[in-house]
Amino acid sequence: MNRRGILTLVTCVLASSLAFIDSSVVNVGLPAIGRSLDADHAGLQWLIGGYLLPLSALLLLGGSLGDRFGRRRMLVLGIVLFALASVVCGLAPNLQTLIAARFAQGIGAAFLMPNSLAILGVTFEGERRGRAIGIWAAAGAATGAGGPILGGWLIDSFSWRMIFFINIPLASAAIYLALRNVQPDPLRVGGISLDWPGALLATVGLGAVTWALIGVTGPEGWTTEGVIGLLLGTLLLLLFVVCERRKGEAAMMPLTLFGSSDFVGLTLLTFLLYGALGCLLVLLPYVLIVAGGYSSTQAGAALLPLPLLLAVVSPWLGGLAGRFGTRLFLIIGPSVVAAGFLLMLRIGADVGYWTQVLPALGMIALGMSFTVAPLTTAIFASVDKKHTGSASGLNNAIARTGGLVGTALLGQVLAYQGASLTRAFHGAVMVAACVCLVAGACALLVHSDSGRRPG
Known part of the structure; x- marks a missing residue:
């Protein structure tokens, strides 16, 4: 990998990190933002949903815009929009302005995310492409894990507004690197229809x-x-x-994809499982801070075992899925996640981390490790080669949509305080456990045992 290739990879990682960080860091800031702007439960839900809505709906269009107008152009445009929206978020005088700016952030993320990955796809070939995409994905997981900790520290040390202002130097560096190192692609006036x-x-x-x-x-x-x-x-x-x-x-969503029962089952599994996971990532920090008295930094750090265990265990289990087939893993994985949610019923008024929170998070991480790599493999195997890009992009959008819908259903929980909040949280995790079990059952629609190598 030459110098330009390395700098292109750094650019794409830095750009996508903006979206990965902001999808997690605001969860830790909900209590502080709620107190500062006098936000009710609906306002807090829209702080998450306002970002996920355009990201879910426009992710596929963002990739098509890159194909039409140039991937570097759309990457830079997405970063600029994201940065400007971040400034408005940090300066927002009221909740309505903050939600509108979060919506603009989501549009920017929908432009930059698919094009950062597409740039890697056209810059590298063969084994180097796989290595570059692997680094991109690992960096995304790392920033998503570190985001809540950094955000919590900024909130505790300064203000919740700093979790948005921190995006400005990152965005500036990404724009500079993109203009200096990413090869510009020609403007294609025709041949690509935008939906x-x-x-x-x-x-x-x-x-x-x-x-x-x-x-x-x-x-x-x-x-x-x-x-x-x-x-x-x-x-x-x-x-x-x-x-x-x-x-x-x-x-942007070719319906021919749904001619495969395998793809239908995998899509339902993705929507349900990531909907439940999205609820967890919003609810758990909120409960730790409001009911458990954790600081924002502590609440952010509490989530760290989830992505760390996922990063360590998932590649190994992905290899096993390649040997034994994906279907069994896609049944077991969501079931183990459901068991992790049920373990959260042990979380009481004291919210003990080592005895109550960590075992449940470890179980959920194990279940997701059973699922993530096999799910990606199964998605690619469920459609023909010319639709693999569309299937992958749609599955990513479906995962975001699941988180959007899950967050929209949390109103009753976020409206409570103290012991009532803990009881409402228990009800939510029971529902999430049932949803995960249904997600595992959706894997029964997958007839082909994709990824299995003959013994």
Whole structure:
């Protein structure tokens, strides 16, 4: 790997780290932001959902924009938008401004993430490409793990606003490196159709459903406005499916992918499992801080074993899946995650870390290790070669959508304090455990034992 290749890799890692950090660091800051801006449970949910909504809906479009207008251009544009939105987040005088800026951050992340990976794909070849993508993924996991700790320290030492201002030097360095070291690609005026109607329908439809679910889980429950929002969002998502069908292979979500029962099962598994995991990453730091009296730094550090164990154990289990097939691992993995959620029922008013939190996190990490690599292998094996990129991108978007919907359903839990919060948390983890068991059952739809090597 020559000097330009190394600097290109550093650029892509630095750019994607912005999105990975911000997807986790705000979870630790929810209590502090809530106190500072007098935010209710719905406002706290939108701080997460406002970021995940455009990221879920526009991730595939972001990749298509890179193919059309140039990957370097869209990478830099995404970083600039993300940085400007971060400044607005840090200066936000009220909750409404902060949520709007979080939405803009999500758009920026949807532009920069797929193009940072695509740049690696066209810069490197063969074994070097695999090594570069592996480093990119590992760096993403590391920044996602370190984000809550760094964010917690910034909150405790300075202010929650610093978790957004820290993005500015990172973004500036990424833009400089991109303009200096990433090869520009030509502007393609024709030949690539952009699915703007699909992107608009997906964004507005998901937004309406999210708004309705946040209202339903609040103290007012079902209201006329909530029912209308849910019906409107559902209608728009149905129109999205119709639109994608008409666009055929030019759609950002080609429906031909769903002709495979394997892909359908894997998509359902991804949505349910990552929805439950997304709930955990929001709820656990909140419970540790509000009910357990942890500092923001302690709450961020409490999550560290999850990505560390995942990084250490997942490659080994991925190798075993290559030997014995993915289906068994995709059944076992979510079931072990469900057992980890049930262990969280032991978390009491004192919220003991070593005896209550750590064993549950370790079990969840083990279950996810059984799942992550085999799931990726199975996704690639469930479709033909010309659709592997679309299938991978869609599966990533589905995982984000699962986290978005899961966060939208947390209203009743975030509204409580003290012992009531702990009881509500217990109810949420029981539901999450059931969802994980259903996710494991979805693996039964996978008929091909992909990845298995003949003995």
